[in-house]
Amino acid sequence: MKKPVKGKSQVWKNIYRSRYLYLLFALPLLYFIVFKYGAMAWLSIAFFDYNAFLGFAGSKFVGIKYFKQFIMDPYFWNILKNTVVLNLWMLVLYFPTPIILALLINEVKNKHFKKMAQTISYMPYFLSTVVVCGFITTILSNDGLINQVVSSLGLEKVQFLMEPGWFRPIYVISEIWQQCGWGSIIYLAALAGVDSQLYEAAAIDGAGKWKQLIHVSIPGIAPVISIQLLLTVGKLLTVGYEKILLLYTGATYSTADVLSTYVYRRGLMEANYSYGSAVSIFQAVMALILVVLANKAARKVGQTSLW
Numbered sequence: 232m233k234k235p236v237k238g239k240s241q242v243w244k245n246i247y248r249s250r251y252l253y254l255l256f257a258l259p260l261l262y263f264i265v266f267k268y269g270a271m272a273w274l275s276i277a278f279f280d281y282n283a284f285l286g287f288a289g290s291k292f293v294g295i296k297y298f299k300q301f302i303m304d305p306y307f308w309n310i311l312k313n314t315v316v317l318n319l320w321m322l323v324l325y326f327p328t329p330i331i332l333a334l335l336i337n338e339v340k341n342k343h344f345k346k347m348a349q350t351i352s353y354m355p356y357f358l359s360t361v362v363v364c365g366f367i368t369t370i371l372s373n374d375g376l377i378n379q380v381v382s383s384l385g386l387e388k389v390q391f392l393m394e395p396g397w398f399r400p401i402y403v404i405s406e407i408w409q410q411c412g413w414g415s416i417i418y419l420a421a422l423a424g425v426d427s428q429l430y431e432a433a434a435i436d437g438a439g440k441w442k443q444l445i446h447v448s449i450p451g452i453a454p455v456i457s458i459q460l461l462l463t464v465g466k467l468l469t470v471g472y473e474k475i476l477l478l479y480t481g482a483t484y485s486t487a488d489v490l491s492t493y494v495y496r497r498g499l500m501e502a503n504y505s506y507g508s509a510v511s512i513f514q515a516v517m518a519l520i521l522v523v524l525a526n527k528a529a530r531k532v533g534q535t536s537l538w
Contacts, residue, residue: 273508274508274511274512275287276290276504276505276508277297277298277505277506277508277509277511277512278292278293278294278295278505279291279292279293279505280292280293280296280505281504281505283502283504293505297505297506297508297509298509298512298513300506300509301506301509301510301513306493309485309488310488310489310490310493311468311490313486313487313488313489314467314468314469314470314489314490314491315467315468316399317399317402317403317470317489318466318467318468318469318470319467320399320402320403321403321406321463322463322464322467324403324407325403325406325407325410325411326459326460326463328407328411328414329410329411329412329414329415329417329418330415330418330452330456332352332411332412332415333415333418333419333422333452334418334422334444334448334449336348336349336352336415336419337419337422337448338440338444349412349419351412352411352412352413352415353412353413353416354412355408355409355410355412356409356410356412356413358409360473360474360477361477363405363409363474364474364477364478367401367405367478368392368478371391371392371401372392373388373390377389377391378391392478392480392483393480393482393483394482394483395482395483395484395485395486395487396486398478398479398483398486398487399486401478402474402475402478402487405474406474417455417459418452418455418456421451421452421454421455422448422451422452424451425447425448425451425452426451429447429451430443430447433446433447453535454535457529457535457536458535460525460529461522461525461526461529461536462522464521464522464525465518465519465521465522465525466518467518467521468490468514468517468518468521469490469491469514469518470489470490470491471491472489472491472492472494472495475487475488475489475491475492476492476495479492490510490514493510494507494510494511495507497510498510498511526538
């Protein structure tokens with residue numbers, strides 16, 4: 232009789248057998264270790280009057296001094312409001328669009344048209360943010376395409392990029408155009424996992440396409456939608472600063488300046504690393520609180536939650 236293979240040796244055999252998959256996984260893992268978890272150690276500079284030349288040893292410990300400065304800053308409530316409002320716009324207007332797009336693409340029966348629609352919807356995601364912002368600036372400029380159409384209708388031209396009220400619509404619409412197709416992938420994958428027999432049973436019961444959508448497709452991807460919604464709620468105080476930095480001007484600061492751009496200016500441009508770290512920790516703590524509260528609410532309403 233052969234001796235039974237020990238547990239540890241079997242594990243190592245399985246790892247060796249799947250070594251190429253682990254190699255593929257190694258680079259993303261290294262990225263997270265170095266730039267996500269490794270960087271956490273440097274957040275402690277928020278509690279020091281940090282001097283890059285003196286290091287931690289020569290920097291004075293100041294406790295929560297910079298957290299107090301941030302909260303007492305007269306600009307605090309304005310940037311907090313801008314961040315939350317912009318993310319609420321994204322939650323209401325952007326969040327449903329990948330779901331709707333996935334449901335529409337899922338209903339297409341022509342395989343060639345379906346692939347073409349998917350490819351076209353994915354393409355904007357791979358464009359550089361600089362290119363997208365350049366495109367936005369060009370078509371919304373005083374002599375751009377939009378103002379040419381407005382002028383041809385006999386209306387007065389609009390300075391879109393100089394009007395504070397226009398910043399949020401421009402940002403959200405550009406995000407929908409750029410991110411919607413890519414965001415639909417996860418919902419298309421979830422729709423592919425819905426049992427086809429459910430559609431057949433619904434059709435036998437006399438349900439048309441609309442009722443199949445309401446009673447089969449959407450319930451089938453409801454757990455994925457719930458998880459994505461929970462993750463989105465956790466980002467209510469986080470906005471990618473790259474597009475905002477490239478689009479906002481002094482005239483639109485009142486609605487465009489958010490926590491991320493504030494950290495960039497105070498932490499990097501002014502070399503106040505301790506203050507910038509304090510603001511980043513504030514964002515992270517608030518995001519954690521929001522996720523925990525949203526997760527508790529999700530468990531009470533339904534059975535889908537992050538933990």
